[in-house]
Amino acid sequence: xxxxxxxxxxxxxxxxxxxxxxxxxxxxxxxxxxxxxxxxxxxxxxxxxxxxxxxxxxxxxxxxxxxxxxxxxxxxxxxxxxxxxxxxxxxxxxxxxxxxxxxxxxxxxxxxxxxxxxxxxxxxxxxxxxxxxxxxxxxxxxxxxxxxxxxxxxxxxxxxxxxxxxxxxxxxxx
Amino acid sequence: xxxxxxxxxxxxxxxxxxxxxxxxxxxxxxxxxxxxxxxxxxxxxxxxxxxxxxxxxxxxxxxxxxxxxxxxxxxxxxxxxxxxxxxxxxxxxxxxxxxxxxxxxxxxxxxxxxxxxxxxxxxxxxxxxxxxxxxxxxxxxxxxxxxxxxxxxxxxxxxxxxxxxxxxxxxxxxxxxxxxxxxxxxxxxxxxxxxxxxxxxxxxxxxxxxxxxxxxxxxxxxxxxxxxxxxxxxxxxxxxxxxxxxxxxxxxxx
Numbered sequence: 001x002x003x004x005x006x007x008x009x010x011x012x013x014x015x016x017x018x019x020x021x022x023x024x025x026x027x028x029x030x031x032x033x034x035x036x037x038x039x040x041x042x043x044x045x046x047x048x049x050x051x052x053x054x055x056x057x058x059x060x061x062x063x064x065x066x067x068x069x070x071x072x073x074x075x076x077x078x079x080x081x082x083x084x085x086x087x088x089x090x091x092x093x094x095x096x097x098x099x100x101x102x103x104x105x106x107x108x109x110x111x112x113x114x115x116x117x118x119x120x121x122x123x124x125x126x127x128x129x130x131x132x133x134x135x136x137x138x139x140x141x142x143x144x145x146x147x148x149x150x151x152x153x154x155x156x157x158x159x160x161x162x163x164x165x166x167x168x169x170x171x172x173x174x
Numbered sequence: 175x176x177x178x179x180x181x182x183x184x185x186x187x188x189x190x191x192x193x194x195x196x197x198x199x200x201x202x203x204x205x206x207x208x209x210x211x212x213x214x215x216x217x218x219x220x221x222x223x224x225x226x227x228x229x230x231x232x233x234x235x236x237x238x239x240x241x242x243x244x245x246x247x248x249x250x251x252x253x254x255x256x257x258x259x260x261x262x263x264x265x266x267x268x269x270x271x272x273x274x275x276x277x278x279x280x281x282x283x284x285x286x287x288x289x290x291x292x293x294x295x296x297x298x299x300x301x302x303x304x305x306x307x308x309x310x311x312x313x314x315x316x317x318x319x320x321x322x323x324x325x326x327x328x329x330x331x332x333x334x335x336x337x338x339x340x341x342x343x344x345x346x347x348x349x350x351x352x353x354x355x356x357x358x359x360x361x362x363x364x365x366x367x368x369x370x371x372x373x374x375x376x377x378x379x380x381x382x383x384x385x386x387x388x389x390x391x392x393x394x395x396x397x398x399x400x401x402x403x404x405x406x407x408x409x410x411x412x413x414x415x416x417x418x419x420x421x422x423x424x425x426x427x428x
Contacts, residue, residue, distance in 0.1 A: 018331060018424055038422045043337040053332035056346075066336035106332075113336065 001150070001157040002167035008150040009050065011167065012119045016045040031039035043070075046110035050121040052102035059085075062094045062105050066113040074112050081155035084138040100131025107138060110174065117146045124156065136160065178381050189214075209314050231294050240294050244281075244301045248273045251309035255410075257311040261320035263417035263426065269312055276308040276406035277301055280398055290396055300395065303374075307359060307399045308406035315407045316414050317353025322347045323418045324428060331425055340419035348411050355407035356400075363396050372396070 062077035124132040290296035333343035378388035
């Protein structure tokens with residue numbers, strides 16, 4: 001966590017190689033991420049962006065987007081349920097949902113790849129209190145996924161995290 | 175075939191219409207007087223110069239000279255299109271290749287099918303039209319590509335984050351860019367003869383050709399141009415988008 005502009009989002013993007021650091025290395029299970037296949041890495045280390053960025057189409061199209069990229073079909077209902085959305089959402093137009101619902105579709109879309117780690121960039125920044133609570137509930141009840149959550153909100157960090165790293169001006173401040 | 179000859183005096187007389195344009199610009203403060211003067215001077219000098227070049231090529235009847243002239247047009251066209259697609263990183267190569275392939279393939283096909291004979295009097299004007307139209311299409315398509323890559327950055331990076339390759343993430347953008355490069359010609363092909371008379375047909379009619387011949391040549395040219403523009407747009411967009419990505423399927427900093 002840290003104030004805006006402290007480098008939180010950039011750090012997150014380094015972890016699944018959407019960007020590379022100017023110096024230093026990022027290691028995943030001891031291997032420099034630059035030695036891994038970036039596409040494979042991004043499937044194992046998923047990222048949920050700060051603002052929803054749905055692809056045109058239904059909720060199912062969005063949730064199945066990742067697996068379809070390498071030719072797999074998945075049932076969209078399981079990841080949707082994990083993200084706190086019931087099956088009535090499957091056929092709905094993703095672009096017509098509320099921002100809070102879209103954000104949970106983004107979470108489900110990342111979960112559909114069954115990642116080992118989920119990177120979440122201010123997952124509740126665009127949401128009202130109810131939607132925020134729903135997303136936080138969904139996050140804390142995810143089975144078998146490590147979370148790296150970026151937030152500017154100390155209370156949320158306390159609620160969600162077992163380890164907290166404070167960033168300021170691109171530097172770690174315990 | 176009948177020919178028309180136009181004296182320099184007749185050319186000078188058409189300056190009256192240029193005077194109208196200058197007067198309108200001056201009167202309504204469009205501030206285009208200087209540009210009009212430059213445009214008139216350049217059109218006269220460039221067309222006169224190219225007229226002599228074409229005359230020389232016709233006189234020697236050398237296909238090598240035709241190839242050299244078309245290569246020059248490709249280079250100049252690429253340079254022009256590059257200027258209009260500045261926001262696409264590393265676009266020079268894709269543009270050059272797009273224009274060169276479009277010109278080679280379309281002219282080659284037209285010759286192979288026997289539509290035109292392999293003579294300078296066909297190859298030079300048709301080649302010029304193919305390259306000119308391809309240049310415009312490529313510039314429009316790449317311009318659109320740059321805008322979309324800029325505006326759609328968030329969406330594209332979200333797809334990359336799900337394990338999409340650069341191509342998968344950019345696919346919809348590429349389709350829209352190609353479309354915007356092709357649409358002007360498709361639309362003008364639809365409305366041709368109703369809303370406007372295309373230049374070739376006008377030229378042939380003025381030169382005294384039979385309307386049926388003028389129309390058929392125009393149809394052939396429009397259809398050839400459709401193929402050329404599609405090919406040029408496809409190549410420019412399919413290669414040009416790579417400049418926005420790294421080899422590790424990352425979006426470059428804009």
